[in-house]
Amino acid sequence: MRGRRAVLLLTLFGACACGRRPDPLPGTPRVFLWAWEHPEHLTFLDPHAAGVAFLARSVDWRGHDVTSTPRHQPLDVPPGTAMIAVVRLEAVAPPLPDAGTIVQEILTVELLPPIVAVQIDFDARESERQWYAGLLHELRGRLRPSIPLTITALASWCLGDPWIRSLPVSDAVPMMFRMGGAGPREVGDYSLSVCRSSVGVSTDEIAPVVPRGRRLFIFHPGPWTASAYRDAMQLARRLR
């Protein structure tokens, strides 16, 4: 009987583990504002209510010619704000460069003041996926283990496209905006568990239906203002 009970317990544990993922960013706010390459003066932000995922570096390449540009715009936040360093990757022209070179550029964000995670933003085409997966594996291996590695994800990646299942990332944030007319308005059925912790929305588009408990990443076209922040937090309250 003891063996049977153990199997049962394991089964239930496994089922729970499948259904509920641990928070990939424990101890951080349930809302993050994406701060892109604008002058951002977010001194009005409540660090208990929201963190900031800021564009820390952009890396693009024309083949093997890699250009790496750090943030060139000011970013002011109240003390204690949870900060995620976002690195935007962009392929201007093929072929794909050496992934190690790109990883080296990404790792420079470790030199910034304390960050709670690194987020990679790359809209990998199908032909770039294998390369991107290799890059993320190398990055995960070289990044400090205490720093969670997350990515932004095209919505289609989260709708059952299994290629991102094996990526060494804690969280994939499906971007539910700028999707054209055919984008899903509901994210409840995103089947991949890595996509089930967070969702990305924009202040200038009708918000999708978001299941409770998801961490929200909110994009705002242009620099954040106090009123845009208030609206975003209102949106977050409505969605959660």
Place this chain on the structure above:
Amino acid sequence: MKYGWVLGLVLLSLLVFLPHYLDSCSFAPPELRFTTYHNPLPGELSSGRVGVLRPHFRRRYLLLAYRELSGVPLTADEMQAKQPEATGGDARIIEAWLNARKLVPGAAAIASLPNEKRVPGQDYETYTNCLGDAFTTAAATLQDRVKQWGATSPQTADWLRGQDQVFQNCGAGPAIPNAAPAGDKLLSADRDYQIAAAQMYAGYWDQARSAFDRIAADASSPWRATARYVAARVSIRQATLSKDTPKVGDAATRLEAIAKDPAAGPWQARAQALLGFVRASSEPGRQLAQLGDQLMRPGSGQQLERVLEDYTAIWDHMNGKDIPQENDLAHWIDVFQSTQAALDTWREKKTLPWLIAALRQSDAADLIAAARAVKPDSPAWDSATYYGILAQIRSGNLDAARTWADEAIAAKPETATLNLLRSERVKLSRDWAEFLRFAPRRPVTAMTDDDDLDEPIDPDSLKRKPVALDEDSVGALNHVVPLSLLIDAAKNSLLTANLQADIAQAAWVRAVVLGDGPSARALAQRLAKLKPELAGDMAKYLADQDPAASRFTATFLMLRAPGMEPLVRAGFGRETPVMKSDIMRDNWWLLKPPDREDGKHQALLDLYPDGHFGPVDFLPPAQRAQGEKEWQDLNRLAANSVNYLCANTIDWARAHPQDARVPQALHLAVEATHYGPSEKSSPYSRQAFDLLHRVYPNSDWTKRTKYWY
């Protein structure tokens, strides 16, 4: 089997918690557009045309258009002007310097050279410290000194040590070289410059500027002219990085002196360019006006790109405030992109840019007459014609507008302009035939939402949809055109076969839902010819003589064909084949009242300012009333496709349990509640599931139906 129940539980848990996968994946499809949104198409600009100018075009294109309209056409050189590649921090330039170092035997290898520093007082803002010029100059100087002193000479080694210290400050430091050993005048001069440069990169602004000033005053230094210019750059750095604003004035004074000094040689032009940057921050309005003057000078060649970049950057920075109204170009852009009146300015200036700006808002007779007089070879013709016809429509001169539009279309303008004219002509349609004649458009761009610029549509996309419908004709077809005319459209030679097929399919669904058997049968026959993949199913539908039976046959087909809907779509439409489920759940239909369209179709908002796209006046009142009634009935009977299909299926299943199609239909009905626009509160999913499992417990379809939704 001892632990069989445990295994079952494991499997159950996996079924509950494991994700289901769909069979394919795609990005959100691009949106077909019939006119551009951000810019004229490249072909138009290169042929000296500017197309129909839209207020939401990017300002750089409005600048170019203003020049063309002002009679200063772009030269071939200027059209090829491209944005210069950024050189600051460019890894290739640094690499070239590191390679140049290898000229010196025994020089310690340097693997990489950090070149970014944190902005003082900022945690996350960085700047590129050493610009590309510094590395290029260092590499050239090293080559020269190797020639003079020899690669293995002590002077060369000392020079390189000093230069390495200079570049240590790019990303770290401070590291200031010591004075050179006495004896070699060139090395001493070089070292003085290296010390000044190291001080600049280390952020010792005052010392650096003084050091550069001393070099500039030293008639014997080969760095004299360079130092004079770089001293001004030190002041700019001090002003921007240390927020020492008065230093902007110091920089401007220094640069003005260089720019006016013929003896400064090549530094004159560089000082002039940097002066533009300085003035942009201190006197943006004045600088904007000066750039506008530069823009209007013909033959600026590759400089044009710099002018465009600077102009738009300053404008964005000014954020719409204090735009210099006395400068015609700046004033015109300000007015064209707003709702400010332009008629008085046009009457005063009588120029083409102001004619177009005024036409957007005014219907004044003299203005319309001036637009009518613009010749087809004028770069203003497209805009003057389109906005002129629009003004005629606004003022109620519909016959004159129609005649003008017909003449303009006959002149065979560029496709984007032609589409806009056709949209005007659709609005002016007097009957069904005119509506059909002008409804089809050739797409010019295929946009995804994150595209920055409109590019010509690629040939492959064009092959898929060489001719499509825009929102105006679709609005009319869906909301006011009756079935009797849709049947006509499905075989009318004014439409291409692909448009006939789309309309036939939508109309067939509509006729089935409305219970209009004769229309549905006529459309089924037509659809079988236009879409061979549906021919077999249409034959089965036609074989059923009993109305109830044929309705279930149609329902059964619709359940298997998630692309069926009673609506015609604009653009690409649904790209997934009609018999396949769409991964983004674009399956079947959910009818909504016609929404007010947002800003995506700005051009159609010109014609339909209330946002309800599509003409209505071309239909006789009786036909329009019939079309509107059918639309209302459609909403009443089948606003939600899933509810409609499920209800039909359950009714038929209860009445005809022996029908061999019923188990599959019930399975598909349950699936539809998952993949279609179902309502969470709807009972249909559960009802279809229960019926299937209760009546057909051994059917394969039952075994495949594990959940209801």
